[in-house]
Amino acid sequence: MAESTGVLPGLSPVAGKPVHAAFDGGRLTSDAGVLLLAEIDRRLGVCERLARCIEDPRAPERVRHTLAEMIRFRALLIAAGYADANDCDALRSDPAFKMAVGRLPESGGDLCSQPTISRLENLPGPVALKRMMAAMVELFCDSFVTVPRRLVLDIDDTEDRVHxxxxxxxxxxxxxxRCFLPMHIYEATTGKPVAVILRPGKTPDGTEVALVLRHVVRAIRARWPRVDILVRGDSHYGRHEAMSWCERNRVGYIFGLGGNTVLLGRVTALAEDAAMGRVAGEVDKVRRFGEFRYAARSWKVERRVIARVEASAQGTDTRFIVTNLTGTAKALYETTYCARGQMENLIKAHKLHLASDRTSCSKATANQFRLLIHTAAYWLLHTLRSLAPKASFWREAQFDTLRLGLIKVAARVTEMVTRIKVSLPAGFPYQESLAMLAARTAKLPP
Known part of the structure; x- marks a missing residue:
């Protein structure tokens, strides 16, 4: 990395003493925390799993950057807040990123450039992408120390504007x-990603939803045949084909259901009771719950529908859900279904904090590969957060907070003959937290 000695002009004196600021501090990095993320990746094997799914067409004797190195570099950049592929050019000589990828900070060669990353993104075809998505489900299963009794899979899509x-x-x-509507699937209890699938900018139909569920559930059940699985989603996913597949394959479901005149007619008495209860009790809101059997015109069987009617000063609001679960209507709606609201935060972490909507490639396969690399970055930050104690501030921190507090750490890197010295700031405010997380990372199984 070329040394810059440019001066920052115009700084005001402090206590009568002039301030001279210049880029002459030596070999420093602003992202020493990526060393911790690299250790997590070595133990989880996220980037190595993705790389093994791609056939490298290059002559081995001419390879300067392996597929795993390039994927790790890109995932670490995303986790550190550098979501644009052009950032590879600016940071390919950064000592922390070079060490994270496995190269010496001074004598080691620079990392790959932006054109190399662009060629990498366009390399995988549909078969390789299918293998990578299967590898991510395998990673999800491997992340559990013991066999879970139950998995709650939240499924939703999000807008991804295109240029x-x-x-x-x-x-x-x-x-x-114009947009994509990529489909996200997370395990609700842990917040772990299961699948992120690029798809056209239209609402998924029942056949598509059933196909995705079949691939995901079968991959999980191949590892854990007896695990209970619950699928939650809004009304876009409450399709007859998806529900029928769940019913045939021992999968619980609870989906939103769009209202219509028939459904609203079934809860007229319930709505009147809620309105009267609000007036009689002189309260702001009154909720009433009811249930009945219902079959839409496209359904072949009747299913259990739960209605929630809420009367307030703004009027009466009615919501419906459809499910094959047992339990009271109130508990299923308020405790089980409404808990899927956390899904919005998980998508926000993926889309906003990791900028996974940077899907600007012309080819769909390249954009799907980008989503997978962003998901790899999600795994790194999610695992770092999960290593914090339950009572710790970091355990509930958003990814951008983790990044600012624990990844954006200045350090001086000195390469010696027998060792590499990384000197962190003496005034770093989270020294104990960083040391504790490093110690816990070292205990992760390889």
Whole structure:
């Protein structure tokens, strides 16, 4: 890395003494925390798993950057807040990133450039991508120390605006623009990602939802045949094909259900009771719950539908859900279904904090690969957060807070003959937390 001695002009004197600031501090990094993320990756094997799914067409004797090194570099950049592939050019000589990828900070060669990353993104085809998505489900299963008794899979999609007529992009009237609608699946209890799938900018139909559920559930059940699985989603996913598949395969479901005149007619008495209860009790809101058997025109069987009616000063609000679970209507709605609201935070972490909507490639396969690398970065930060004690501030911190507090750490890196010295700031405010997380990372199984 070339040394810069440029001066920052115009700084005000302090206590009468002039301030001279220049880029002459030596070989420093602003992201020493990526060394910790690299240790997590070595133990989880996230980037190595993805790399093994790709056939490298290059001549081995001419390879300067392995697939695993490039994927790790890109995932670490994303985790550290550098979501653009162009950032590879600016940070390919950074000592912390070089060490994280396995190269010496001074004598080791620079990391890959942006054009190399772009070629990597366009390398995997559909078969390699299928293998990578299967590898991510395998990683999800491997992350559990013991066999879970029950898994709660939250499924939802999110808007991903595009800049042009990229493959799979469609105009969506609700979002008033061309977009993708990638599908996200997370395990609700742990917040671990299961699958992130690039898909066209349209609402998924029942066949597509059933196909995705079949692949994911079968992969999980191949590892744990007896695990109970519950699938939760909004009304986009409450399709007859998806529910029928769940019913045939011992999978619980609870989906939102769009209202219509037939459904609203079934809860007229319930709505009147809620309104009367609010007036009689002189309270702001009154909720009433009811249930009945119902079959939409496209359904072949009747299913259990739960209605929630809420009367307030703004009027009466009615919501419906459909489920094959047992339990009271109130508990299923308020405790089981409404808990899927946490899914929004998980998608926010993936989309906002890791900028996974940077899907600007023209090819759909390249954009799907980007989503997988962003998911790899999600795994690194999620694992770092899970290593914090339950009572710790870091255990509930958002990814951007983790990044600012524990990844964006200045350090001087000195390469010696027999060792490498990383000197961290004496005034770093989270020394104990960083040391504790490093110690816990070292205890992770390889």
């Amino acid at each position: 042009g007529a990229q493959q799979l992009s469609l105009f969506h009237a609700h979002y008033d623009g």
